[in-house]
Each structure stands twice: as structure tokens, then as C-alpha cells.
Amino acid sequence: MKEVPNFNEADVQLREKIRKQGLSLGFDWVGFTDAAENLTHHHYEKWLDEGFAGEMHYLYKHSSHKASSQKVLDCAQTVIAVACNYFHDGTPSKKFQDSSLSRFSRYSMGEDYHLVLKERLEEFRKWLLKEGLASGFEQTRVYVDTGPLLERELAWRAGLGWFGKHSNLIHPKLGSWLLLAEVLIDTKIPPDQPFSGIDCGSCTRCIEACPTEAIVSDRQVDARRCISYLTIELKDSIPKQFRSKIQNWIFGCDVCQEVCPWNRKAPKTEDSTWKTRKGLKDRKLWDWVRLSQEDFSNQFRKSSVKRTKRKGLLRNVMIALSACFHPQALSGLQIGLKDAEELVRLHSVWALGFRKQKISTSLLWRQLRIETSEKVIIEIQEALTSKKKSSSKRERAWLLTRQVPLALARKHRLGPSGGNHPRSSNNRRTKLLQG
Ligand code: B12
Ligand code: SF4
Ligand code: SF4
Structure with a gap:
């Protein structure tokens, strides 16, 4: 050397x-x-x-x-x-x-x-x-x-x-x-030689396999497209164009490393620190939907998963459920619709809309009557208008001609089949509409 x-x-x-x-x-x-x-x-x-x-x-x-x-x-x-x-x-x-x-x-x-x-x-x-x-x-x-x-x-x-x-x-x-x-x-120690002699050659497997086309060129990852960023680092809602590509990854992504030929013979570690912790192996997506804050803290004590917080993890679960057609997946999304976190409800609404099932339409209509978050109301409207085929003529016309203020109005008994929401009196926009 x-x-x-x-x-x-x-x-x-x-x-x-x-x-x-x-x-x-x-x-x-x-x-x-x-x-x-x-x-x-x-x-x-x-x-x-x-x-x-x-x-x-x-x-x-x-x-x-x-x-x-x-x-x-x-x-x-x-x-x-x-x-x-x-x-x-x-x-x-x-x-x-x-x-x-x-x-x-x-x-x-x-x-x-x-x-x-x-x-x-x-x-x-x-x-x-x-x-x-x-x-x-x-x-x-x-x-x-x-x-x-x-x-x-x-x-x-x-x-x-x-x-x-x-x-x-x-x-x-x-x-x-x-x-x-x-x-x-601060001591000088003889350095090792920088690594050289082997590279990827003509292989491009990782670039082709990446579900979101995040590897934009050789050694360049656009983090904004990477599932690892979207599911862990991004705190708010996940951009729509990526939601259907995230598959069942609910924390990070390993696809580019899984397809790499250099990992085929990678030795398994003997170090028990990295072994899958209790409660994570073979967990179904819907197993997470009832996770309370306390369960989350217990399950992920001293775990990197804590970074997403409970609401981030459940947001990811809702997205993953959009592509799962097991009957329990729908129940999982229904529970997500009732979650106290706006972020979770928002992604549950999107997932229901994405599934294009008749039953999701009625769930969304029901949610529209009781929903209090403007963001979620907009998401429901988008989901319903994109599901035009399964909505009735009257509902469709109503949705297409009226935007958020009227959705709020409907929520507060001014729409075609009004609800009766107790929190309506505190809403400034509703007061304006009523006034
Ligand atoms: C921000 C970050 C992310 C971002 C952005 C990742 C990215 N590729 O840039 C996101 C959230 C997407 C991410 C994801 C992951 N991350 Co990360 N991440 C980081 C962090 C904090 C900074 C990385 C960074 O600066 N990126 C900017 C780019 C420009 O820098 P770079 O990735 O180091 O790239 C260098 C080379 O590619 C080279 N280079 C770039 N272009 C070119 C072109 C030419 C011609 C040449 C010669 C060189 C060259 O120069 C760059 C600067 O040195 C580091 C920790 C740290 N402090 O470094 C961990 C780190 C890179 N992540 C790590 C891991 C494990 C991951 C994930 C595998 C986690 C997962 N399973 O979900 C994924 C892998 C995704 C991927 N394909 O990169 C490990 C990487 C270990 C390793 N074997 O390389 C690190 C080092 C953390 C650690 N301490 O172990 N990560
Ligand atoms: S971690 Fe996943 S999304 Fe990110 S670059 Fe690799 S394959 Fe693509
Ligand atoms: S799959 Fe592995 S060997 Fe192939 S290009 Fe990607 S990093 Fe290189």
C-alpha cells in the first residue's frame, strides 16, 4: 500500500x-x-x-x-x-x-x-x-x-x-x-487509500427499479421524489403524483439496494441490535390504524421510526392501504377517516378516492357532512368529482358548480342534504355565508 x-x-x-x-x-x-x-x-x-x-x-x-x-x-x-x-x-x-x-x-x-x-x-x-x-x-x-x-x-x-x-x-x-x-x-494518522478499481460499470438496475424515478442521473438522487424522503423527512402531505407509487413502504425504501447485484452476497450481520424488533415482523397495514400515541411511543422507543411521529406513520399507512384490496383495508381507511389528525384523514380520503369503489363514494359523502378541516373538505371534493361516474347527477352538478365555501355551507346545513354539525357556529366563513 x-x-x-x-x-x-x-x-x-x-x-x-x-x-x-x-x-x-x-x-x-x-x-x-x-x-x-x-x-x-x-x-x-x-x-x-x-x-x-x-x-x-x-x-x-x-x-x-x-x-x-x-x-x-x-x-x-x-x-x-x-x-x-x-x-x-x-x-x-x-x-x-x-x-x-x-x-x-x-x-x-x-x-x-x-x-x-x-x-x-x-x-x-x-x-x-x-x-x-x-x-x-x-x-x-x-x-x-x-x-x-x-x-x-x-x-x-x-x-x-x-x-x-x-x-x-x-x-x-x-x-x-x-x-x-x-x-x-487532532492527531495525524496515515490515511488509507481512497477506494478505486471497481464501479457500477454498465449496470443501471437501481435506476430502472426506482418506483418514483428519483435517481435522476448517475449518483444523483432528487430527494423530493425519493420514497425515503417522502415517507420520513416530509412532514406534511405527500405530493399526489407520488402517492400511488409508494406501494407498501411505510417508512423509508430499500428498492434500489435490493436490486443491486453487489448486495446478492451481502453477509448478514450477527449483531442483534439491527434485528427486527418485536411487533414489526409481518405486520399487516391495517394493524397500524388503531395505533394510539401511547402505543406508538411504546412500539418505537429508541427506534428511528419515531422521526415521522404517529401522524406521519399513519399518513403513510393510509397511502399504502390505497393499493390493498383486502376487505380489512377498507375498514382501515374508515378508521383513518375518523382519526383526530387532519393529515391522516386527508390521506385516507385520497386513498378512498383512488380505490374507485362505490362504497368509498358513500363514505366520502358521509365524511363531507361532518368534516371540519377545510383542507380535508377540498380533498373530499376532489375525490368525489374525480369519481363522477359513481356519483348521482344531482350530487355531481352540486359538486362541480360549488367550491369550498359551499362545501362548508353544506356541512352547516345549507347544502342539498344538510348535516347538523355542532361546531358550525364557531366558523367565521359559515357565519358569513349564513349572514
Ligand atoms: C439527506 C440524506 C438523505 C436524503 C437524500 C439522499 C441522497 N442520495 O442525497 C434522503 C432522505 C432521500 C435519504 C435517503 C436514504 N438514506 Co440518507 N442521508 C442523507 C444525509 C443526511 C446527507 C446526504 C447528502 O448530503 N446528500 C446530498 C448528496 C449530493 O450527497 P451524497 O449523497 O453524500 O452524494 C455524494 C456522492 O454521490 C458524490 N457525487 C454526487 N454526484 C457525483 C457525480 C460524480 C461524477 C462523482 C464522482 C461523485 C458524485 O458527491 C456527493 C457528496 O459527497 C446523509 C448523512 C450525511 N451527513 O452525509 C444520509 C446517508 C447518506 N443516508 C443513508 C441511508 C442509509 C439512506 C437510505 C438507504 C435510507 C432508507 N433505506 O430509506 C436512503 C437511500 C436513498 C438513496 N438512494 O440515496 C446513509 C448512507 C449509507 C451508504 N451506504 O451510503 C447516510 C450516510 C447516513 C449514515 N450516517 O449512514 N438520505
Ligand atoms: S430509496 Fe427507493 S425511492 Fe429512493 S432512490 Fe432508492 S429506490 Fe428510489
Ligand atoms: S444496481 Fe448497484 S451496481 Fe447496478 S448501477 Fe445501481 S448501484 Fe450500481
Whole structure:
């Protein structure tokens, strides 16, 4: 291996000692690079300029910090990059063609990697300090995921693997089911060589398999289209053009990694941390619809899934139910219609409209009478007008000629078959209409 000048054999031995310690702490791979300028920062900036980050505003704030690891720790000399293999579940994708099963991305099925890796990094940091490999606590930093570091570049420079066309880093033996983290220290350690020699070649499987066409070009993912972003990062309603493509993914997405030939022989981890937690295996979509806030907190304690909050997860469940034609799916959507969260009702309405069943039309009409949220009322109207064939002439004419204010009016007994909603007297718009 070609070593950077000024490092002697003792330095190399020290590096191997640190690597051994990292591996003993539960990391599956440990590599070293310097803390100098990043080589792919311009790709990152271009990605932001294209708007691919969507509503992940923190990524814009971090942008200048990501130019070099020294921007986050000015005395940093070495980045120790680590990776954990979380591949625990070889479930063939075929099984999940059963649209009634809920799918979580593999990384989220066990313990929250932010917590697990952070704990291991802190152990590593303690050891490094004890060995005198950093001047003091303040001259070190540990990061997993959320810090302003270009984690994939650092791991690539430290020799882990190459950027796949889906943009995940691929190790030639471990595949891409890897989570990345780093320790920064102010000691110079001989760096490993950046990974080279293997790449994706002419393969384009991930690009073709991506359900939402999120891999817009080689190594470029438009996050706004990615199911992982839509189901986890996006807090509000999911843009309509993607809803029918999300299938039964209710937290993240693994499609691009599942089809990758480099993952065919990926070894399964022995680490029980990543194993599917109780209550997640083979769960039907409708099993989630009665989930209370308390159930959610208990089920997802110390889990990455907490990020969506209860309402985000149920929003995703409603979307997934739109494509499931088991009788229980309809009952699930009916329960969603009654959910206290507007976001959940909104997506339940959309899903019912999408199913184009006669019964959903009557459910939507019934909901229109009692619904209090303007957003949901609009969604119901859209669903009903797009289901023209199954609505009566009178209803159709009424829906087409009147927009939201009249829907509100109807809700407050001014429409053709008025309801009698107790909360109507507080509604300013209704008062105006009545006045
Ligand atoms: C924002 C983010 C997302 C976004 C955007 C993802 C994306 N591809 O950009 C969303 C929410 C969609 C996402 C999804 C996922 N994520 Co994510 N995510 C991040 C985060 C926080 C920042 C990534 C980022 O900066 N993206 C912007 C792009 C421009 O940067 P980049 O992805 O690092 O890409 C580099 C290369 O592609 C290269 N490059 C780009 N174009 C070109 C062109 C050429 C010619 C060359 C040479 C290089 C090159 O330069 C870029 C900068 O270094 C990182 C953690 C971190 N701090 O880095 C985790 C991270 C990348 N995610 C991770 C994971 C596990 C996932 C998911 C698999 C989770 C899931 N199953 O749902 C999916 C995978 C989706 C995918 N195909 O990427 C891991 C990746 C591990 C790995 N093996 O690579 C990370 C490192 C978290 C971690 N600590 O482990 N994620
Ligand atoms: S995670 Fe899913 S949606 Fe995102 S790029 Fe990969 S296949 Fe596409
Ligand atoms: S599926 Fe093919 S193109 Fe995509 S990352 Fe894997 S090897 Fe590369």
C-alpha cells in the first residue's frame, strides 16, 4: 500500500491498533482519511442548487461547513470513518408483493442507529483519549448522520467502497447495507487509500427499479421524489403524483439496494441490535390504524421510526392501504377517516378516492357532512368529482358548480342534504355565508 510521506512504520502500526480497537467496539469496517478539503463538495452544492434537498432546510445551512472536516473542528487532522453492517433480513422482495404487508426500510427495523452508533463512537473517543491519541476532549468530535460532514465522501476516501449509481456507498464484499459514522481527532494518522478499481460499470438496475424515478442521473438522487424522503423527512402531505407509487413502504425504501447485484452476497450481520424488533415482523397495514400515541411511543422507543411521529406513520399507512384490496383495508381507511389528525384523514380520503369503489363514494359523502378541516373538505371534493361516474347527477352538478365555501355551507346545513354539525357556529366563513 502506498503511504503518504513522513509516516513511519510505527505510525502505520498505530493506525492498525486503532482499527483493531474500532472493530472490537462493534464496527464492521474502520478506515482513515485526512481532514482536508472534500473533493466532492461541488457535487453537493450543485445538488442543493437543483433544489433536490426539498424541505430539508438544515442541508442548506450546513453547506459551507461541508467543504472540509476542519470547518467543524479546525484542529482536526484525521477522520476515522466507521461503518456498521445492518443487513439482518433477507426477506425476498417477492414476499412483499403481498400488498397487505407493511414494509419498513431495513435500517429502521431494529434499534435507532443514531443512538447505537453514538454510544460506540463515545467508547471509541474515550479509548483514543486514554491512549493519548487526541490532545483533549475538545480536540475530538463524533458524528453520525446529522452532523455537517460529507459522510459518503469521507468513507470513500478512507477506502470503504464506491458511490453506486443510487448514490449509496458500496463495499465490494459487504455490499451497501452500511451505516456510516466518524470520529475526528487532532492527531495525524496515515490515511488509507481512497477506494478505486471497481464501479457500477454498465449496470443501471437501481435506476430502472426506482418506483418514483428519483435517481435522476448517475449518483444523483432528487430527494423530493425519493420514497425515503417522502415517507420520513416530509412532514406534511405527500405530493399526489407520488402517492400511488409508494406501494407498501411505510417508512423509508430499500428498492434500489435490493436490486443491486453487489448486495446478492451481502453477509448478514450477527449483531442483534439491527434485528427486527418485536411487533414489526409481518405486520399487516391495517394493524397500524388503531395505533394510539401511547402505543406508538411504546412500539418505537429508541427506534428511528419515531422521526415521522404517529401522524406521519399513519399518513403513510393510509397511502399504502390505497393499493390493498383486502376487505380489512377498507375498514382501515374508515378508521383513518375518523382519526383526530387532519393529515391522516386527508390521506385516507385520497386513498378512498383512488380505490374507485362505490362504497368509498358513500363514505366520502358521509365524511363531507361532518368534516371540519377545510383542507380535508377540498380533498373530499376532489375525490368525489374525480369519481363522477359513481356519483348521482344531482350530487355531481352540486359538486362541480360549488367550491369550498359551499362545501362548508353544506356541512352547516345549507347544502342539498344538510348535516347538523355542532361546531358550525364557531366558523367565521359559515357565519358569513349564513349572514
Ligand atoms: C439527506 C440524506 C438523505 C436524503 C437524500 C439522499 C441522497 N442520495 O442525497 C434522503 C432522505 C432521500 C435519504 C435517503 C436514504 N438514506 Co440518507 N442521508 C442523507 C444525509 C443526511 C446527507 C446526504 C447528502 O448530503 N446528500 C446530498 C448528496 C449530493 O450527497 P451524497 O449523497 O453524500 O452524494 C455524494 C456522492 O454521490 C458524490 N457525487 C454526487 N454526484 C457525483 C457525480 C460524480 C461524477 C462523482 C464522482 C461523485 C458524485 O458527491 C456527493 C457528496 O459527497 C446523509 C448523512 C450525511 N451527513 O452525509 C444520509 C446517508 C447518506 N443516508 C443513508 C441511508 C442509509 C439512506 C437510505 C438507504 C435510507 C432508507 N433505506 O430509506 C436512503 C437511500 C436513498 C438513496 N438512494 O440515496 C446513509 C448512507 C449509507 C451508504 N451506504 O451510503 C447516510 C450516510 C447516513 C449514515 N450516517 O449512514 N438520505
Ligand atoms: S430509496 Fe427507493 S425511492 Fe429512493 S432512490 Fe432508492 S429506490 Fe428510489
Ligand atoms: S444496481 Fe447496478 S448501477 Fe445501481 S448501484 Fe448497484 S451496481 Fe450500481
